[in-house]
Amino acid sequence: MTEYKVALLGFGGVNRALTQLIADRNSRWADELGFTLKVVGVSDLYLGSIIDKDGLDAQALAAVPAVKGSFATLPGGNAEPANETVIRFSGADIVAEATFTNPVDGEPATTFCRWSLEKGVSVVTTNKGPVALHAQSLKALAQSTGARFEFEGAVMSGTPVIRLAKELLAGSQITGFKGILNGTSNFVLSSMENGLDFCGAVAQAQALGYAEADPTADVEGHDVRLKVAILANELLGAQLKPNDVVCKGISQITAGNIAEAAKVNARWKLIGSAEKQADGSISASVSPQLLPADDALSAVSGATNAITFATTLLGPVTVVGAGAGRVETAFALLADIVSIHNHKTASGKSS
Numbered sequence: 399m400t401e402y403k404v405a406l407l408g409f410g411g412v413n414r415a416l417t418q419l420i421a422d423r424n425s426r427w428a429d430e431l432g433f434t435l436k437v438v439g440v441s442d443l444y445l446g447s448i449i450d451k452d453g454l455d456a457q458a459l460a461a462v463p464a465v466k467g468s469f470a471t472l473p474g475g476n477a478e479p480a481n482e483t484v485i486r487f488s489g490a491d492i493v494a495e496a497t498f499t500n501p502v503d504g505e506p507a508t509t510f511c512r513w514s515l516e517k518g519v520s521v522v523t524t525n526k527g528p529v530a531l532h533a534q535s536l537k538a539l540a541q542s543t544g545a546r547f548e549f550e551g552a553v554m555s556g557t558p559v560i561r562l563a564k565e566l567l568a569g570s571q572i573t574g575f576k577g578i579l580n581g582t583s584n585f586v587l588s589s590m591e592n593g594l595d596f597c598g599a600v601a602q603a604q605a606l607g608y609a610e611a612d613p614t615a616d617v618e619g620h621d622v623r624l625k626v627a628i629l630a631n632e633l634l635g636a637q638l639k640p641n642d643v644v645c646k647g648i649s650q651i652t653a654g655n656i657a658e659a660a661k662v663n664a665r666w667k668l669i670g671s672a673e674k675q676a677d678g679s680i681s682a683s684v685s686p687q688l689l690p691a692d693d694a695l696s697a698v699s700g701a702t703n704a705i706t707f708a709t710t711l712l713g714p715v716t717v718v719g720a721g722a723g724r725v726e727t728a729f730a731l732l733a734d735i736v737s738i739h740n741h742k743t744a745s746g747k748s749s
């Protein structure tokens with residue numbers, strides 16, 4: 399049985415949920431997926447760090463209180479983060495990177511990815527910064543060391559979108575896409591339709607684990623801008639930087655606007671889109687749009703996301719599913735590990 403040793407960078411909602419999944423489901427994964435996971439190191443800015451090459455108790459780890467320095471209460475734990483030590487010396491085969499998204503330069507997460515990939519250690523990440531800003535160089539680095547760089551959770555949480563489009567729509571040429579790509583802002587708009595005020599809805603999205611560390615990124619569209627750049631670059635062959643994507647968020651949408659929309663059977667949605675132009679260039683934008691009831695995206699509510707791909711052979715293809723959430727996003731990390739395992743198995747390499 400293959401066992402992958404995993405190091406966790408960032409131990410917030412997503413990696414803690416992955417740890418709980420490991421505690422609950424490892425033996426089932428042995429049968430269903432053909433591998434098990436063992437956590438050999440964790441580093442978090444706030445909680446501290448811990449390494450055990452023989453494997454940490456996932457249940458005990460998942461139960462560590464979210465209190466500053468609390469890893470120091472575990473045997474062998476430390477109150478300080480130690481990202482580089484965990485990457486270099488925990489003996490991990492795979493690093494699960496889930497620290498804060500930095501939309502400006504993708505750091506320090508991009509450096510964490512580089513340190514791992516340089517060592518030939520594969521990276522699975524839900525962090526949009528390194529993917530939107532540095533995917534090309536990180537993929538090239540991974541290829542040069544025989545590692546893999548996987549990032550399905552960077553767009554639409556655990557709902558399969560990037561791999562699905564690349565692998566299953568290959569040959570039906572994607573010419574553009576239009577989607578609801580931020581769980582928090584869609585949750586806020588839906589909550590406002592149900593009478594909650596903007597600030598109350600944002601607070602609920604934070605409590606439910608949907609929002610970014612600074613939810614301004616969600617409601618001002620900056621998070622969707624990263625996701626549009628990722629999708630355009632991965633699926634349309636673009637080379638967009640996030641700032642190439644025209645961006646407007648939902649913070650100016652009022653309860654009055656939402657009520658007016660309801661009168662004409664329409665809904666406000668924050669839409670991210672990109673389209674190949676006749677001259678080969680890619681136009682991309684993020685903006686609130688008033689969608690009529692017959693639009694495939696109109697009925698998508700709460701933290702659910704959806705994307706419609708425009709394809710030449712199939713016409714529009716819409717994928718709907720979770721757009722945010724701790725467990726939902728932890729699943730994306732698992733899906734990336736499944737992909738790494740399948741590639742290794744197919745190429746005859748065992749870990």
Ligand SMILES: NC(=O)C1=CN([C@@H]2O[C@H](COP(=O)(O)OP(=O)(O)OC[C@H]3O[C@@H](n4cnc5c(N)ncnc54)[C@H](O)[C@@H]3O)[C@@H](O)[C@H]2O)C=CC1
Pocket residue numbers: 407408409410411412413441442443444445479481496497498499506524525526551552553555607608609610611721722723724727
């Ligand atoms: N929560 C969600 O629904 C989704 C989250 N993401 C992305 O996944 C990542 C993780 O998300 P969450 O777990 O929800 O965030 P979170 O805010 O709950 O946890 C992030 C953790 O990373 C730690 N951290 C930050 N900088 C660090 C550093 N330099 N070194 C070590 N630890 C560091 C923080 O202390 C925190 O515990 C973020 O980049 C987020 O944008 C992506 C898709 C969905």
Ligand SMILES: N[C@@H](CC=O)C(=O)O
Pocket residue numbers: 552554555579580581582583608609610616621721722723
């Ligand atoms: N804050 C983001 C999390 C996923 O990327 C969102 O709300 O969609």
